Amino acid sequence: MFEGSIVIVVMVVVAIILFFYFIPLALWVAAWSSGASVGIFTLIAMRLRRVAPASIVNPRISAIKAGLEISTNQLESHYLAGGRVEAVVNALISADKAKIPLSFDQAAAIDLAGRNVFEAVQMSVNPKVITTPKVSAVAADGIQLIVISRVTVRTDIDKLVGGAGEETILARVGEGIVTTIGSASNYKEVLENPDNISRGVLSKGLDVGTAFEILSIDIADVDVGENIGAKLQMEQAEADKQIAQAEAEGRRAMAVAQEQEMRARVHEMRAKVVEAEAQVPLAMADALKSGNLGVMDYYNLRNIEADTTMRESIGGEDDSGPKE
Numbered sequence: 001m002f003e004g005s006i007v008i009v010v011m012v013v014v015a016i017i018l019f020f021y022f023i024p025l026a027l028w029v030a031a032w033s034s035g036a037s038v039g040i041f042t043l044i045a046m047r048l049r050r051v052a053p054a055s056i057v058n059p060r061i062s063a064i065k066a067g068l069e070i071s072t073n074q075l076e077s078h079y080l081a082g083g084r085v086e087a088v089v090n091a092l093i094s095a096d097k098a099k100i101p102l103s104f105d106q107a108a109a110i111d112l113a114g115r116n117v118f119e120a121v122q123m124s125v126n127p128k129v130i131t132t133p134k135v136s137a138v139a140a141d142g143i144q145l146i147v148i149s150r151v152t153v154r155t156d157i158d159k160l161v162g163g164a165g166e167e168t169i170l171a172r173v174g175e176g177i178v179t180t181i182g183s184a185s186n187y188k189e190v191l192e193n194p195d196n197i198s199r200g201v202l203s204k205g206l207d208v209g210t211a212f213e214i215l216s217i218d219i220a221d222v223d224v225g226e227n228i229g230a231k232l233q234m235e236q237a238e239a240d241k242q243i244a245q246a247e248a249e250g251r252r253a254m255a256v257a258q259e260q261e262m263r264a265r266v267h268e269m270r271a272k273v274v275e276a277e278a279q280v281p282l283a284m285a286d287a288l289k290s291g292n293l294g295v296m297d298y299y300n301l302r303n304i305e306a307d308t309t310m311r312e313s314i315g316g317e318d319d320s321g322p323k324e
Contacts, residue, residue: 031057036064038072051076059089066093074104083111091118095157098125102157113161115211123155127215130166135174137181142229145187147177147197148221153212163211173217176201187224194219 031038038057046053056075063070070089079085088107095102100121110117130151138144151173156163180200184190190197198217207214 027053027057031061034061034065036061042072046076049076049080051079055079055085059086062093063089066096068092068096070104074108078108078111081108081112083108087111087116087118091121094118094121094125100124100157106157110157110160115160117160120155120157120160120211123153123212124157127152127154130169131220132170132173132177135177136225137178138228139181139184139187139190141186142227142232143187144225144228145181145190146223146225147181147219149173149177149197149201150218150220152215152218153207154215156207156211156213159209160211164209165211168210169206169212169214172204172206173201176204176206191222191224194222 028038028040028043036057038053038060043053043057046056056072056079060070060072060075068089070092075085075089078088088104088111091107091111092102092104094100095107098121102121107117110120130153132149132151135147135149136144137147151169153166153169177197180197181190184196197219202214202217
């Protein structure tokens with residue numbers, strides 16, 4: 001008997017828990033008292049579809065109180081699609097108060113695209129200032145300038161889906177600064193009129209295809225860097241010097257090779273002459289044996305050689321010795 005009573009009590013407790021789980025009475029009362037009433041069966045259906053009723057009812061209460069008529073089906077569909085219902089409703093309320101045209105479908109599409117729709121609406125009301133990193137550019141006279149700028153942007157709601165982000169804005173602004181400074185005749189012209197950079201960059205329509213509208217581009221700081229032109233000229237001169245030295249070294253090596261080749265040829269010719277001279281006595285001996293050369297002819301040849309040697313020695317003494 002006692003055990004039966006315990007079972008009944010447990011069943012009653014479980015039934016109560018299930019009842020309040022599927023039928024959140026506190027949430028239903030809050031919605032009804034706020035004028036955003038939701039049916040009991042609708043709340044039960046949300047539980048069966050694995051939708052947290054509080055994630056739908058509370059944002060709808062905020063929307064109704066703000067004067068926006070958004071159905072539970074719209075909010076539930078966006079929730080099931082993986083969207084952030086509360087962020088979308090807050091964005092719609094902010095846009096309505098700021099007189100910015102924004103429909104629920106548009107806000108839901110922006111949210112599902114991965115953009116923060118509430119932050120986008122805030123940026124439409126309160127523009128954001130983006131500080132660019134240091135941009136190095138070189139004027140026509142070769143002087144490097146380092147520029148930091150601040151870009152004021154406002155969200156373009158209509159282009160938020162599919163539009164480029166802040167990185168594209170920064171890249172385009174940096175490119176515009178480099179182009180504008182590069183077209184300046186000298187760096188002093190840029191330092192005297194830094195607003196020319198702002199006007200030149202702003203006139204290029206850098207916000208085309210982006211999710212933002214550029215309101216202004218302000219130059220925050222301009223510093224003078226290195227003399228890039230002179231540095232490049234010095235490096236070019238050093239490179240030309242090394243090339244000339246390499247060419248001269250090549251010509252010297254070729255001349256040395258030619259000289260060594262000529263010496264080798266001279267040694268070869270001298271060797272041939274020595275070899276030929278060594279054959280002369282043998283040829284004379286053969287001529288004497290064969291009778292082609294007489295004894296008197298041989299002695300006359302020896303006398304001529306002796307006279308020639310004597311004259312050469314006398315001539316050498318006359319050239320080198322003192323004259324009386």
